[in-house]
Amino acid sequence: MQPNPVARGQQGQAPLSPEEIPEVFNPAAPTTRRDSFAGRTEQLAQIVDVVAQRGQHAVVYGERGVGKTSLAVVATGALVERRILALRVNCDGSDDFVSIWRKVVREAQMGRPLPPVVGIRELLTEATASAGSLLAATHVTVDVVRQALQILSHPAPIVVVLDEFDRLEHVRTKRLFADTIKALSDHIVLATVIFVGVAETPEMLLGEHRSIERGLRAIHVPRMSAAELAVIVRLGFGKLQMSIADDAVARIGELSDGFPYHAHSLGLLASREAIRSGQGAVQVVHVDRVAPQVIH
Numbered sequence: 001m002q003p004n005p006v007a008r009g010q011q012g013q014a015p016l017s018p019e020e021i022p023e024v025f026n027p028a029a030p031t032t033r034r035d036s037f038a039g040r041t042e043q044l045a046q047i048v049d050v051v052a053q054r055g056q057h058a059v060v061y062g063e064r065g066v067g068k069t070s071l072a073v074v075a076t077g078a079l080v081e082r083r084i085l086a087l088r089v090n091c092d093g094s095d096d097f098v099s100i101w102r103k104v105v106r107e108a109q110m111g112r113p114l115p116p117v118v119g120i121r122e123l124l125t126e127a128t129a130s131a132g133s134l135l136a137a138t139h140v141t142v143d144v145v146r147q148a149l150q151i152l153s154h155p156a157p158i159v160v161v162l163d164e165f166d167r168l169e170h171v172r173t174k175r176l177f178a179d180t181i182k183a184l185s186d187h188i189v190l191a192t193v194i195f196v197g198v199a200e201t202p203e204m205l206l207g208e209h210r211s212i213e214r215g216l217r218a219i220h221v222p223r224m225s226a227a228e229l230a231v232i233v234r235l236g237f238g239k240l241q242m243s244i245a246d247d248a249v250a251r252i253g254e255l256s257d258g259f260p261y262h263a264h265s266l267g268l269l270a271s272r273e274a275i276r277s278g279q280g281a282v283q284v285v286h287v288d289r290v291a292p293q294v295i296h
């Protein structure tokens with residue numbers, strides 16, 4: 001039997017195909033849009049607060065898959081309106097201190113979206129060229145990085161998100177980053193650094209550095225509450241213009257065990273399951289049928 005398309009509201013929209021659903025429920029990609037992002041009010045406010053304070057930086061940490069990248073992207077996405085340039089880079093196992101800062105400069109060269117500052121494109125082109133040539137030297141010290149960031153933050157204040165920081169293993173590399181934070185704070189450079197990574201404690205991500213404690217705010221990203229997970233589900237089904245029974249929303253909230261990843265997977269599979277069985281609304285039975293594929 002052919003699956004029935006789902007009726008989309010009463011306004012006569014085109015029928016929804018199962019292929020469209022992953023645009024709404026996407027377990028594999030971070031959430032980047034504010035209107036798809038649920039909860040985390042406190043953590044969003046903490047990031048805004050850190051960015052507003054000169055000499056403050058942040059470490060965003062928590063379990064794998066709990067929503068750290070989404071939080072960092074959504075929080076920094078709003079900064080462009082405040083004339084701040086947000087730059088995000090991913091660290092990987094082959095990176096060292098200098099390679100990460102070079103990535104930051106490359107990101108600034110691409111600079112999107114740009115803050116609404118007169119002549120920003122030209123100013124950034126000049127700044128990235130100067131910062132890039134400083135970082136091209138064979139011996140790049142913490143002070144050279146500090147100068148490069150000072151130049152880079154001249155056209156507009158910058159926020160640098162160093163995601164997947166847990167991928168860096170060397171204690172020496174981590175110490176250089178800690179020294180950089182201290183140098184930025186001492187010289188009042190208009191650059192905020194946000195370290196993001198999987199860790200149980202901020203020290204596990206960054207190492208122990210008493211000297212930077214004052215300048216570094218620890219922002220823990222806990223598992224989400226069932227209520228926050230329910231918001232993810234409702235936002236998603238609202239976008240799909242597909243109905244879901246209240247008890248099915250609650251079941252997804254319970255089964256997800258605090259992980260937004262599970263809520264997306266269950267939303268995706270349960271909506272397909274409802275379509276397959278020719279029903280326009282997701283019921284608990286659909287959630288229960290697909291749950292073993294998600295929760296092991």
Ligand SMILES: Nc1ncnc2c1ncn2[C@@H]1O[C@H](COP(=O)(O)OP(=O)(O)OP(=O)(O)O)[C@@H](O)[C@H]1O
Pocket residue numbers: 026027028029030031036037038039040063064065066067068069070071198232259260261264
């Ligand atoms: N606040 C949120 N609202 C809606 N969906 C979210 C939220 N936070 C995370 N998600 C979703 O959960 C999944 C995992 O999110 P994300 O990639 O941000 O987690 P992470 O902690 O960075 O993971 P990792 O530890 O693997 O880097 C993605 O599908 C993302 O879209």
Ligand SMILES: [Mg+2]
Pocket residue numbers: 068069070163164
């Ligand atoms: Mg991540």
